Amino acid sequence: MSARSYSLLGLWPLLRKWRRPVLGALLLAIIGSVLVALLLPNIYKSTAVFYPTNPETIDPDRLVEERSNGNLVPSLTPGGRAEDLDRIITIGQSQPIAELIIKRFHLHEHYKLGQPGDELADQYVLDEFSSNLSIVHNERDAIELTFQDKDKVLAAQVVNAMTQAIDSFNQQLTLENRRKIIDLYRERANFLEHEHSQIRDSLIRFRRRYGIYGMQMESRYLAKEIVETETALRQAEGEVAAGGGSAAKVAGLRRALRGLTQADGGNALNLENFTAGNDELTTLAIRFQDVQGRLVRARGAYETARLAISGKISSIYVVQKAYPAARKSKPIRWLIVVGSVVVTFVLAVVFIALLEAYRRNASSELAATYPD
Structure with a gap:
């Protein structure tokens, strides 16, 4: 069949x-x-579009850059790295952000789901809020944050508030590390300042001890005086040996030569001290100049990094703020009727x-x- x-x-x-x-x-x-x-009810949707930045938080030297006109500007640039996008999306979907927005806009009363503090009511409101929220990475490597509600003004306010909260939380993630780095810069500047002070005191002490004060052509002056004094002494001794001259002049020249050549001769500048202290003072002077240059750079780096961090640079670039929608997004009433x-x-x-x-x-x- x-x-x-x-x-x-x-x-x-x-x-x-x-x-x-x-x-x-x-x-x-x-x-x-x-x-x-x-x-x-009519449901309205508001959307904000922004790019996350790529902050070089581990190196404060890169937080600002100097332009040709001498102005310091933030060196943060919009970033589309996967880790930046994932971090922003994770923050936006986190419970602390949701609880902050729910409390700020009194969504318990708005959704009529009970009073704050009730576990079931809190969970219902959180679920309702999460179902109306969408934060995605679009094809242009930007973040689209969307919230829908029957109140179009509230939807736009929630999106803009969430954008600010995400920015604040994103900055807080690295704020402690940046503070530690600033402390390291300050400690380095303080250490170099202490070294600079010690080397400067050592230079002053050694100059007083050896009588070397950094006059120009100091060594040539000393050598010239020694040669001239010794020559005059030899001439005076020759005159005395020939039966003329003055013994007092010879004694005076000998004393002058002793002052120029020996440390106990009474001269502040003498050959013995100059020879003993020249190398040591030269090394100290070179080290002093090096530490002085490093100290200037360290102070500049510390002030620059502190200025950049204290400026509260935004960690996101907002391309489009959320505005109240002009048209509803749903329901599509004719589609409901036709479908039924x-x-x-x-x-x-x-x-x-x-x-x-x-x-x-x-x-x-x-x-x-x-x-x-």
């Missing part, structure tokens, strides 16, 4: 036969869907076809049982 075949054309007689119930069902579907569509009518019609056709098939099979079985 071959199976009965069905076609769409075969449904037409059934629809004509059952046209009244079908039309009644469609009419009820239209009325019901229209009532439901009219009772549904189509679904009702399909279900009615299926029900009629099954009912007719059941009756036909029942009649065939009855005829086979009682052939007369």
Whole structure:
């Protein structure tokens, strides 16, 4: 016995036969869907678009850069790195951000889901808030933060508040590390300042001890005086040996030569002290200049980094702020009505076809049982 075949054309007689119930069902579907569509509140959607920055928080020297006009400007640039995008999305979806916004905008009262402090009410409000929130990474490597609500002004306010909260939380993630780095810069500057002071005191002490004060051509002056004094001494000694001259002049020249050559001779500048202290003072002077240059650079780096961090540079670049929507995003009422009518019609056709098939099979079985 071959199976009965069905076609769409075969449904037409059934629809004509059952046209009244079908039309009644469609009419009820239209009325019901229209009532439901009219009772549904309008939902408005607001969206903000922003880029995360790529802050070089581990190196304060890179927090600012100097332009050709001498102005210091932040060196933070918009970043589309995966880690920056993931960090922003994670912060936006975190519970602390949600609880902050729920408390700020009194969403318990807005959603009419109980009072704050009740665990069930808090969870219901959190679930409702999360279902209305969307934060995604779009194809242009930007972050789109969207919130929908029946109050279009509230939706825009929530999005802008969340943008600010995400920026604040993102800065807080690295604030402690940046403070530690600033402390390191300050400690380095203080250490170099202490070293600078010690080397300067050592230089003063050694100059007084050896009589070397950094006069220009000091060594040439000392050598010239020694040679001239020694020459004059030799001449005076020769005159005395020849039976002339003055013994007092010779004694005076000898004393002058002793003062120029020996530390106990009485001269502040003498060959013995100059030779003993020249190398040591030269090394100290070189070290003093090096520490002085490093100290100047360290102070500049510390002040620059402190200025950059204390400026509270935003960690995101907002391309588009959220504004109250001019048009609703849902519900699409005509689609609800059309969809309800189509679904009702399909279900009615299926029900009629099954009912007719059941009756036909029942009649065939009855005829086979009682052939007369």
